[in-house]
Amino acid sequence: MILLLIILHEFYKGRNSSLSTKGGENLHCNMALPIERKTEWQYRGEGNCSLAVANLEEQQVYRFVKQYYTQQLDAITKSLDSQQTNLPTDIIEDELRKVINYVENVMQPLLSTHYVEPPVLCEIKNGLTKEAEVMVNESRPVHRRCKSQDNVDTRARTALVLPDLCFLPTTNTGPVYTCTQSLSNGTTVINDTACGPTISIELKPKKGFLPQSQYIDKASLRHQVCKYCMHQRLKAREGQWPRPTNYCPLDLFSGNRQRMKHALLGLIHTPQNNLKICKNGVEVYGAHKQKDLNLLLKDFFTGDARNKYLTSFLDLVIEILLSPRSKGGNSIETPSFNSQVCYNSKYVPKSHSKGDSGKLPMECVLEKIYSVQSLDELDIDGIYPIYQHLQTHLNSYPQHRSNWGLDGPYSEDWLTRSTFTDNSEHLQSAVLKVKKFLISKTVQDCSIMVALQPLVKRPSDMSSVINFDEQYFRYSISIIDLDPKRFDKIPTYYIMEQEMEKAYQENMDKVKLRDIGKKCETL
Ligand SMILES: O=P(O)(O)O[C@@H]1[C@@H](OP(=O)(O)O)[C@H](OP(=O)(O)O)[C@H](O)[C@H](OP(=O)(O)O)[C@H]1OP(=O)(O)O
Ligand SMILES: Nc1ncnc2c1ncn2[C@@H]1O[C@H](COP(=O)(O)OP(=O)(O)OP(=O)(O)O)[C@@H](O)[C@H]1O
Structure with a gap:
């Protein structure tokens, strides 16, 4: 019997990997099999909507939906159709399918197959989500363990898997952690492909x-101070994080290595939810855990860099962030890219280093993200009146909401199609602007995952290998968290933007008053 189950297990495992490129059209997963053996789960992270846990045996990450997610979903579904009687399990499954379609048909073509892999829909057996949640509980941040909204929704029968x-x-052979390999005859050989730990770095x-x-007032501070830096004041006022960060996204996106390093050091100083570093899958640095990185990176580099391991690591990450994956070889600078400076940034330019033009190379991950973010040309001030206009129209013609695909389905032509020919050009163009805005919002909230492993020598296959400081590293780079943003969230975006600007302005006024006070004291 056990043998039969193992054979079935292997069969489904094979199916799982072969289906993973098909964007989850079918439901499949070995998790549905009645294997008695307990799965080894390891914590990977979480947001408001999902708990991400790794199945160590499969080396896959399952995103289990939380109760917060289903509550939101329930409210939205009811507001759109008060008659709806679907079971929560079906609603969740439909929604997860939409996420897959969005990643596959909208995000991947824009951001490239090199960086984006659509998740797969996986059926999960009863009791599995709870089992995983209990197993990783100790690793979760304390504030995530007490609210019922942060619990996984055990009614879900499906999960997204990456x-x-x-x-x-x-x-x-699976992931390699060590430099040596024990052979069956008792001898030990040096592993010539990979050596040392795998370090991953996640950047939001x-x-x-x-x-x-x-559409933004000429006098507005928003032309000088970036959204992230403004938001920091509001977050500080609301006690979301104990201290504001030195990180400014414009420094990271500058393409100038010195500025980028300044940005990464800002994240090391205050990671918040924008930086997470793991060693062999275990978080070693992030918002809630800050171990000595120089010590942790010691077995990652071969040279005797002493306390400079962190500096070397950041330089290596910068090289990867600037490397043009899809083209390979030389970097071509993006013609449309103009590096901007945020008034709030603490970066002080140093002497210009050689080869540092301060441009983003075409096709590097940052350039891809930047160009898709730039689809939003109007910003919320231009979009909000369009949203209101569309809402007024939808009050009279509610059926147009689905014609326009505002809540999906996300087919290949979701952005470009004009199936709503009975609408005026004006309306069609309004819908297109809103869609571009929502795409941009998704990519303003995504994360970059880089995984790196040192090699002992130059490998014969140099794909996804970087030569840095006379050492070779194999690496992977992916963009995650590419879920669609809701049309109905536009009014919230509008209010939030105003609150952020107000919070930033009030803080500036406070600082000014304090400075004047100090001057008066010295007179
Ligand atoms: O509005 P922002 O910029 O604060 O972004 C939200 C994120 O906050 P952050 O500032 O990154 O800490 C927020 O992140 P956290 O849950 O706070 O880690 C979410 O990603 C949220 O997206 P959604 O509502 O879950 O779809 C994000 O909302 P969207 O604006 O992307 O809809
Ligand atoms: N495939 C993966 N491999 C490794 N870690 C992952 C993977 N997917 C997610 N994670 C980790 O889990 C975290 C939370 O995942 P995710 O962003 O999908 O949750 P979320 O609830 O949608 O978040 P938010 O509410 O912030 O949008 C990620 O930030 C990342 O650290």
Whole structure:
């Protein structure tokens, strides 16, 4: 019997990997099998909507939906159709399918197959989500353990699944942690492919440009201070994080290595939810855990860099962030890219280093993210009146909401199609602007995952290998968290933007008053 179950297990495992490129059209997963053996789960992270846990055996990460997610979903579904009687399990499944379609049909073509892999829909057996949640509980941040909204929704019968991006794409032998391998005859040989730990770094870069929209008041601070820096004041006032960060997204997106390093050091100083570093999948640095990185990186570099491991690591990450994956070889600078400076940034330019033009190379991950973020040309000030206009129209013609695909389905032509020919050109163009805005919002909230492993020598296959400081590293780079943003959230965006600007302005006024006070004291 056990043998039969194992054979079935292997069969489904094979199916799982072969289906993973099909964007989850079918439901499949070995998690549905009645294997008695307990799965080894390891914590990977979480947001408001999902708990991400790695199945160590499969090297896959499951995103289990939380109760917060289903409550939101329930409210939205009821507001759109008060008659709806679907079961929560079906609603969740439909919604997860939409996420897959959005990533596959909208995000991947825009951001490239090199960086984006659509998740797969996986059926999960009863009791599995709870089992995983209990197993990883100790690793979760304390504030996530007490609210019922942060509990996984055990009614869900499906989950989104992606490869474990804290590791390099798996080989037949699985991830390699050590430099040596024990052979069956008792001898030990040096592993010539990979050596040392896998370090992953996750960056949530946020919005990388200052708006140039004509709809924003000319006198507005938003032309000088980026959204992230403004938001920091509001977050500080609301006690979301103990201290504001030195990180500014415009420094990271500048393409200038010195500025980028300044940005990364800002994140090391205050990671908040914008930086997370893992060693062999275990978080070692982030918002809630800050271990000695120089010590942790010691077995990652071969040279005797003493306390400079962190500096070397950041330089290596910068090289990867600027490397043009899809083209390979030389970097071509992006013609449309103009590096901007945020008034709030603490970066002080140093002497210009050689080869540092301060431009983003075409096709590097930052350039891809930047160019898709730039689809929003109007900013919220230009979009909000369009939203109101569309809402007024929808009050009279509610059926147009689905014609326009505002809540999906996300087909290949979601952005470009004009199936709503009975609408005026004006309306069609309004819908297109809103869609571009929502796409940009998704990419303003995504994360970059880089995984790296040192190699002992130059490998014969140099794809996804970087030569840095006379050492070779294999690496992978992916963009995650590309879920669609809701049309109905536009009014919230509008209010939030005003609150952020107000909070920033009030803080500036306070600082000014304090400075005047200090001057008066010295007179
Ligand atoms: O509005 P922002 O810029 O604060 O972004 C939100 C994120 O906050 P952050 O500032 O990154 O800490 C927020 O992140 P956290 O849950 O706070 O980690 C979410 O990603 C939120 O997206 P959604 O509502 O879950 O779809 C994000 O909302 P969207 O604006 O992307 O809809
Ligand atoms: N495939 C993966 N490999 C490794 N870690 C992952 C993977 N997917 C997610 N994670 C980790 O889990 C975290 C939370 O995942 P995710 O962003 O999908 O949750 P979320 O609830 O949608 O977040 P938010 O509410 O902030 O949008 C990520 O920030 C990342 O640290």
